[in-house]
Amino acid sequence: MQTIKYLKQSVEEGIKYVQSFPDVQEAEVAAFSNTQSVVRVNYTSHIPCNGVEEPKSKEDYGISVRVALKTSDGIKIGFGSEANNCSLDGVRIALEKARDGAVSDLEFVSLPDPSAVNHERTLFNYHDQAVMDLSDKEFVRAGWRILNGAIEKFQCSQVLKEFVVRKNLSAVSDLGLIVGGDLTIIAERAAICSTHMPEAMVDESTIITATLTAMVEKCVSKGTGYGMYSRLFDLDDWVGREAVQNAIDGCGIMTDEGLQEPVGIPSGAYDIVFGSEPVSDMLNNLVLPGLTASAFYEGESPFMGMMGRLIASPEINLYDDAVNPKYVAAKGMTCEGIPTKRTDLIQNGVLSDLLSNWYETNRLLRDGNAKEKLGMHPFRLFAEGKLQPASGFRFGTGGGRRYDSTPGIAGTTTILTGTDPKPVEELIGMVKDGLYVGRIWYCYPMNGLAAGDFTTTVIADSYVIKKGKITAPLKANAIRINDNILRVFRDIKGVSDRNRGSILWAADEVPYAPDVLVRNVPVEEIGAGGAMTAGG
């Protein structure tokens, strides 16, 4: 990785160089350096496997220039970047590319100006130096340690030994044990300088996450474990153990009548307690994309015209907290050099703010249809400290800040809380005939984001509830939910007092969510015809 000192020096020298051209009205020079190390785990007790399948990493760094140019056709905006060269020569090449591609964008107002926002930077020096110094041997060993935690949990399970006997098998390995997932360690360094910020803003962040899925295939059971660590020192094998324990729990529940194995349920409308992963998945795919300034500009949010109005149960509060260093997705500044902050998106069910970047905030403030789109005048919102450009990031897939792209809008740590939180047992106790759903899959908006229609299947960590008690595990892949997120958000009848983070595949944000109780969720039984019964 490139040092922060080098990146800072590069952008400070770079901005001086770019500004020396008389046709340059405004400019921004940004340099980013990233390393992403991933240990991908794949263990199968019944199929030859490698345990740790892929110890791998990728690295990149580079410099970019955003520029507003005075031309005979008016102001033109350009962006260019150069890989692996943050010298003045790299800046020169990036500027040439920006000139070549410059366009007349009449909606452009200016490049980001940190002095125009009404909040100060609060987060500095929050990264873990040990991550920056991570050795190859350490990171391979960390992956095996997590897997070993999972295997040890399988080995010492009395429940699995009972299943071996029940199912007439000869060894625990015959149960079809699977452990898959990854340990991902990301180090990011950023430096930005511009006409509006002659002294470089810098940021260093480190992210450690682990996601493990464990299965006992013969019991149609799947469990998940998540780990998020601010410090490498805290990384242990807990995530492997948790995934396996959840998979074992899904094999069966001891009742007065004996062991209750996983069951399916018929189609119908059920009261469902959604766990933190499904709530996070809905936030990531259905809600947060609609809580951006760009979605409102394009008319694609499910919440069009609803600023200041009730869009969810008053039980619900949702905010994006970029500045709390205890969360792995914390960032000190955006990829536009703007200080990050906490953004309260939904307060007591009322839509109160949006995620935005500099371009989109300024575009909405000048959009003649903005009042209709938002439901409130954008100037009023801005005067209240809302629509702040505090979410302009250039995230790459799976982490890292991209030097070769312009800023989009992304959340960081997105947290859902309840106004009147209750123990999860109380929520389960409120369900007469329903489900606890712990993990969902392919939760997508089916008829465009604005419609709010979604569907998803239930794949793990789920249970049947009868008369307020969990009575059986729900078979993995046995139901599909077809609903609408607007309906779900309005019909939330309770929120738990526990709040867990989930790592979602290819997501920018790390959501933290409680369990929520929703009434009358339409459920479709699937796979009842035995699609998975090859019978060989």
Add this chain to the structure above:
Amino acid sequence: MNQKIGISIELGDAMKQGLADVVRGSQKKHRWLSYADVRVNLEEAQAASAQNGMLKESGRDYGLGISVRVLAGEAMQASGYYGISLGPTDVRQFFPVVENAVRISYERALANASHKAEYKEQWGDLGKSLWSTRLASVPVREDTIPAEYRMYPMDVSLDVIKETAKSVSHDLLGVSDKMKFAFSFLATWVERELFVSSEGALIDQTFCYTQGLVYAVARHNGVSQSHYDYLGHQRGWEIIEDGIHEEYMSFPNYRVFAENLALDACELTLCPPCPWTDAPVTVVTDPHYNTLKVHEIVGHPTELDRILKMEAAYAGRSWLANNLTDTFVGKRVGSELVNAYSDPSLPGFGHYVYDNEGTPAKKVWHIRNGILEGFMNSRQTSAILGDEPNGHWKANGDQVVPLVRMSNTVFAKGDRDPKDIIGEVKRGYYLSAHRTPSIAESRENFRITARKVWEIRDGKLETLYRDGGIMADSKDYFMNVDAVGNDFLLFPIPNCGKGQPMQVKRLGNGGPTMRSRAKLTGPREVK
């Protein structure tokens, strides 16, 4: 190597032989190394985007990156990988960079192998499945495959690309006052992939790609319709100006393609919402819709890494196999009329001659006359299952580790006239163009929405509905297929996600018109 400015794909000429020397010499340098390969990706690209008649971004750029795999170990073999993005300043030091990348991969592989051997002992019964990594053998080739194009991507003026993006997004707003937002994105680029292995392979493939995306949002009387679609091929800029008129691919030029989508979005704002049905009904699906269906419920489930449970945590497993001894191979998974295969020799985004480990790419039948036959694989997965490598290990670019991916995965052509397939239906629905998929974890069930759904009454298309789709268990759906059309078409899929970190990859899917039974889905009304 001398380098003037930037990176051009011609640089590959100067890299090839030296790269081969470095990789072939790696076994001498590293005692426990049994295999190494290096992929080099060179790219030159141009792109422009516009919204509502206003340009937003445009540019020309280049890229260079490498990805290394090493198998090594004493008691057991294991793999180690390393990827890095490079720039023009690295070209002078290119071979030392590659040597360093091989060294890092080797050290990772050694550490990995050492832990594997240790835990194999320690875990007892549960350690038995840990194996010493092997690759199935493939012919070792030296080959050069040129790109196919008429208008070379980098010869097109960036101004032409900008003007096309701008004017198309402008004109879309003019198709109707219902159009509220129009987005146009155009890209044309050339990629050169060098693959060198310690076994002696030296593969040099160049690909031209051109792609046009359209996104249209229409609104009328409170009904909003947003739709997007892609036009794309492994060709030059000519496909944007002239469209595609080939045996298996048919597109109008980009302007007409974009206008058709915008007109659909506007028309749909006037349509009633699609009804739901409680029971399966007769459904006829067109080639564009079947493109996503074959992708989701045939393509992904026939990737061998899923069969081997390697994707259980991410992309999922497969409804076609419970385990290696309990599979549908040789068994019926659909009616006699269901045929599906993957064929990298077909044109389009899924076309290539060698995959990313130098395996000559082959057509593989997945379902023949309703019977499951085989899977897409890689050298490693093939070594586990014991079948023959068929060349489907692909990455979406440099730095990342390839995965088993689709090439061109399609439903095979039938012999029926699509008009007759509709004409025979007394009461049913016709679905045209795919929209959004949601698939169960092992792909045993799907719900996929369509852009347009018509009711069929007495063999004729009647009411057009918005926001409709179908939902079914995969096997039930295939068993009920009773007509397959002769109108086979291929379409580009530009955004297939798989892997960790996710790799979004281009590939091809397609098929003919088909008729089966499924439940109809619509929107959920919110009161």
